[in-house]
Amino acid sequence: MNHILFVLLRRLRTPLITVIIVYAVSVLGFVIIPGVDDTGAPWRMSFFHAFYFVSFMGSTIGFGEIPYEFTDGQRMWTLVTIYGTVISWLYSIGKMLAVFQDQAFIRLMNRFAFIREVNRIGEPFYLVCGYGMTGSRVVSQLTRRGIHVVVVDIEQARIDALETDSLEHNVPGLCADASEPDVLNDAGLKSPFCVGVLPLTDQDPANLAISIASKLLVPKLPVICRTESDVTTANLASFGTDHIIDPFVTYADYLALAIHSPYKHLVYDWLTNPEHRSVASAYQETNGHWVICGYGRFGKALQRSFKGKPVNLTIIDIKPMDISANVSFVEGPGTEADTLEEANIREAVGLIAGTDNDANNLSIIMTALELNPKLLTVVRQNLSTNDPVFSAAKTDLVMEPSQIIANNILSLIKSTLIGEFLHEMMTHQDDVWAHTLVNRMSSVAGDAELDSWAFTVNAAETPALEKAMTEGKTLTLNLFLKDPGGLRQNLPAFPLMLKRAQVCKLLPGELTELEEGDEILFCGLSDAYYQMQWIVSNFNVFRHVIGDADALGGWLGRWYRSRKAKMQVEKTVPESDYSEL
């Protein structure tokens, strides 16, 4: 703020000096020019009167010729000073307005307002760099969960969009280049409340710069970075970026999982995607011949993920490519039937339209479905504005990079346990296990969004539990799931994993005894999450849930009960004395 004042004053130096000089000359003129008083005797204005007269004349108020009527000489000087003062005022006010409208000055003011706003956030927040398609998805989902966000973007239009987008609460935004450490600093990188940095710009170099700056300035802060090339991924990993999300690689793995083990894929989908797919959509007939149109970043990632799976691939691309052995290649546009025929589309089980042009991708799918209606279709959507067309095309899977990144980031932010759970499932469990799990999830959530969350049993996260445990009570896992509103019912949720002393147990039994330091991952409806927070943090709700009748009510109720009990004891004591006699 001080800086703004200094800038303003420095810009106003010339106008202020002009006003001072014009006033000084005017006042001096009135003092020097001889006049007459009401009796006609010679009289001179004092400085007091002259300053009074110039003050009201300069501001065009005009009380008249005070204190005595002017002589012609004085009137002539008044003429000069009227124009002089009015012009100098207009000049300085104009200058001042110009300063306020100056782009640089406005930027400076916005910057200071932003810094103030960020400093005022007294709760944990994420620093999001880049408010494009990906960034806006992440921000809207984070704010929906009540998490604070600070946004930096290089384009003013996107920062303006922050105010027009329907976000749940106010998000401070700054238009600046986030790859500059100064900007990151102003956006609260070093604030004790900053809990993570999310570089989500569409420029890999910028993401790289942001990640390295935040890793150097605040090494402990987790960084979840978006990247679109293998080189950047390797670079980011080299200095310890916590999570690196390449939408093409992520989606290629996701797709490979869908084909290899459809139910594990569904578990993954339900846990990471808010709009999950139905149980019936698991694919059975997926092994065989697949056609991939477009051998760009996505095509390459797909080829890598499909390696080792019982699938043979044909790749179609406009440009001739040098592709490794055991993959056939057809040159030409996938939008034409000839090319598709050449790639043996009639025998194929699946088609992936993965070019970077939305219209072409849709055209490929339409043409191919005419040739082979049973085809399983996967289409890449590049622009989120094309949503209506893609949902009308009724393809089996739509790959939208921004959506993938946003879902991944959200599941990382919800709890790091989700990643561990998925890893355990992929390595130790089979598809049948996953099938039962999906059925259970479906019975809990139905078509609604399946949320997931985690608790650690400790004083900070679960104070009510912690207190009961120090009192020596034995607590089991099922107390998390009781509905405080009606104890016979269970909350629509169930435990997915219990992590104790670095060992993960999947789907723990409900009678498992709790120990301090346990980390428990739950999934269910988000409503259950809010109820569960009441159970673990509010002592009264907790006691109600475990059925401790003595502890019910507030402080007043307990005091009243204890007093009543004491009075009863006092009444009974004398009687017992008598009986002893």
Next chain:
Amino acid sequence: MNREKVVFAFFIVLALTINFGFFIGDIGNPDHHNVYELFAAIVVSLIATVLKFGDRTHIGAVLLATSLVADLQLVAAAVVWGYGAQISAVGLDEAAMASVVSLSAGALLANITSVILLMVETIMIRR
């Protein structure tokens, strides 16, 4: 030679000299203190203040502060003079004149500080 520096130093020194000229003389004697001189001292002091705006160095900030002190003292002196000459029943008597001059003496001290700071800054410049 820097024209801006000349103007800057000119006004700071002029503020001091005019102020001194007004101050010197018998403290209670109105004949020794010219009203035009006080007027000139106020105007020059105001201009010197505005010239100091926007200098973000430490010495610049102190210069601005001393200048604001001088303004305050001189304006107070002018108000006392105006009150004595126009409003007070006894007119501009010896007591009123004495307080005007002593206020301007305070401004003089502030102006001397300004000039000393200016000299310090000048001496510290190395080529």
